[in-house]
Amino acid sequence: MGNADQQSSESDTTSRYSAQMAQDIELRWQKWWDEQGTYIQPNPGEDGFDASKPKYFCMDMFPYPSGAGLHVGHPEGYTATDIICRYKKMQGFNVLHPMGWDAFGLPAEQYAIQTGVHPEVTTKTAIDNFRRQLQRFGFCYDWSREFGTIDADYYKWTQWIYLKVYHSWFDVDADGGKGRARPINDLIQDFIGGKRKVKLNPNAAEYTGAGDLPDGTDAGPWESLDNETRKAVVDSYRLAYLSQQTVNWCPKLGTALANEEVKDGLSERGSFPVYRKPLRQWMFRITAYSDRLLDGLKDLDWPNSTKTQQAEWIGRSEGAEVGFPIVLGGGMELGESLRVFTTRPDTIYGATYMVVAPEHGLVEMAMEFAGEQTDVKRLQGYVDWASNRSDIERQENKEKTGVFLGIHVRNPLTDELIPVWTADYVMMSYGTGAIMAVPGQDQRDWDFAEKFDLPIVRTVTPPADFDGEAYTGDGPAMNSGMLDGLMINEAKSKIIDWMSEKHIGAKRVNFKLRDWLFSRQRYWGEPFPIVFDERGNHHGVGEDSLPVRLPPLTDYQPVESDTPQPLLAKATDWVNTTAGQAGVHGLHPDEKVTRETNTMPGWAGSCWYYLRYCDNKNNDQLVGDAAQDYWMGESGVDLYIGGNEHAVLHLLYARFWHMVLFDLGVVKSEEPFRKLFHQGMITSHAYQRANKTLVPIDEVENLGTEEKPEYIELADKTPVDRIVAKMSKSLKNVVNPDDVIAEYGADTFRLYEMYMGPLEASKPWNTRDIIGLYRLVQKIWRLCVDETTGELKFADVADDAAEKQLHRMIAKVGEDIEKLSFNTAIAAMFEFVNVAKVLTKDQMDRFVRAIGPFTPHVAEELWHMLGHETSVAIADWPSYEESMLVDDEIEIPIQVMGKLRSKLHVSPDTDAKTLEALALADEKIVALIEGKTVRKVVVVPGRMVNIVAN
């Protein structure tokens, strides 16, 4: 069973579709397509470009070429885009359908560490293997547009974009307050001309919390500043900036990671513990785009879940920032305020204590100006303990901990003194790193207050029997002076107005999104186009000196260390150079400089690759204007299909880069991907013991039947359950696409993956089911080809039923491709081949075109047998007649009281009156309603009749 290689022993079926014939047909046409350049799509201005056609830009998320080769999940999305692109091409679109390689990254480097083979060697081998595998599927990629992110003439432009961002700042006032990136020279001109006040614009991340709002410190007139200060001012504005801040440090990977790369306190890659560590790293000021990244989501044709995930990651929340004057130990007023962010300013009368994060500046200040109440030793002990806690520990143990700072703040409304504590349930990275704790209305504060015996004051009246926890619902304010009796929203606006007037606080919006940590201490990534002079100042290299090539390294063994040790530091000849050699303008050519030794993260290359596809050979621009205008148009890529694991990684980063490039005039659309779709994961089966542990598939036997299975574990004969599980090496349930193609051919493989279920759903692979799709291809073959002669066989006269079914199939397949509903399109093909026995030449011609997007090889073979000399891929999509979709006679159900009792067979345009009369006269119905009163008859013409009788 299921052995498709089985050859018929009968001599009269010389032309039966078999696995061997599939190999022959598929390889032959793949070679021909390649020779003919069938899938090469010229650019505007090039030979063969037809400017009268509309464009369709359809992309897959390009793969990371791993040594393991393609798994069955890859071709799922790729087959979907392939079908759409073939269909669009046949409909007369110029279709841009490219493929490339996301080839920098950690796995190749880790493999290199184990084996000593250079990552470039393993990566290129893996790319060759991936390309071979993809070509075996017959995908219609325009391979002339292929590139890898590791190619120097590609990463040259990645570095070019980095420099663009580095040489930009975000003008928050531009475009009516929407904000826009502008060249840093504009800022300098503004400073020189006095149009803009010169301020040291501290990064929000460098702000330690105590004291004034981080809206910049006056630096005095530009002319009065020395060069170093000027540079410091300008650097503090850059969209790519170097900053000391608390980052996610992963000792096992030996690199710092972005927030988006940490999941549940572990590194996304490798699942190693992550610690918080203050480090000096390159950051991208993505937070400047918080509002635009959020607003832009509204108009995108993206899955709801993905938009929600991004929106929640950006995490906009409205509230107020309030200042509480600081009173040091001994009652001395400091003259500065502790600023807190709250979404519930209405509860300020219930703020019975304050909490600052352990990294907050006020903690250090409390130790410095220690009063009687300050236990410096305990405080320091707590801060040290908190900083050594990994994120995973924090998540696993949420027991409240904290220490009193020994200082107080004054409630600006009541003048009461409120104690200030530090506790690690407050994050330095959100808001101001300080909160006013209102245990009456916040459960976390309630828990803390209970544990440390702090007072609890309710300021919102809870329901009568409510007790024992914080009340977060609405209700009239109590214990709240001038707010008493007001509901939450009224109280909020009243108190914000009052505080704004008194300059105590103001309305404020906060985001969860943090700036993007962009430097990694690894080897296999793009070098930064940055050098440092001997004073430690950073400089961008000139565009004319790009690419900054990744130097070869023989030893990429990382030094396990608590501090970053960038591997490129080992390339001493490369690191130590001169301004002239590095191509830095504005320094003396002989000045000694050292290169930045961090590298860019894997995301860098994928942030803009869609642009390069439009014009991958351009040496002068990252993408030529005409190519970009045509392919990207107003709204970018027309369809982008890939996994949802990048919802807040690649898909957020790419939008950010694109917006910056838009602001700087490099691209013309504000968003890169208009329509996004996620293919579901292809899972497999595994077996589960009673204790929920999993058993590999080869250690289990089924003692029962297919219908009533009884699975037992071979080792100890205990029963196990069959469950759906991810494919993994350890469960031995991984399917290799090469094996499936060898057994059934690529056309069958493509059909099977598209027929498994809805594209977006996660679906279990079931080898048993493939045979059904193999039979479909065989039926297609047998419908067209005489198995004894190997020649096409034709009917002289078209069979009415077949003709009708063909129109239906063409209509359904076209509609379903547009809806990305491939499983139902294939069902329509089954229905057709089940009805049709033999076709006329004209019918076959239409049929072959309609299956072309799904089974391109067998379609191409039949197409040429039909006498065509050009590819079916460039034939016209067949048309159908609306009138052929209507039946001569339809079946109308007759219900009595909503239950199906009989059926009428009538012409589809029978009117309501006739239907009612026919229904009431129906034999079965007459018997049923005998002795009852007909109260009502509901008739939906063309649909049903329902008789209400009792």
Added chain:
RNA sequence: GCCGAGGUGGCGGAAUCGGUAGACGCGGUGGAUUCAAAAUCCACUUCUGGAAACAGAGUGGGGGUUCAAGUCCCCCCCCCGGCACCA
């Protein structure tokens, strides 16, 4: 805890607007063909009762709206994915 997407035969899944639940495929049963098998073709295949006609039940559970509910509303349960002490 919050957010998102789901739950339909033995299995994968269909079902525009509320209008014949289970299209199509796998598996299964019976038959034709064959010396025999494979392949192919035909019939049946949601469950229960029944020889059948037919009757009853049925889309995770409970309630509701409606002539009519897989589909709409309310409550609950389960599974998957994301976020998670975010003030």
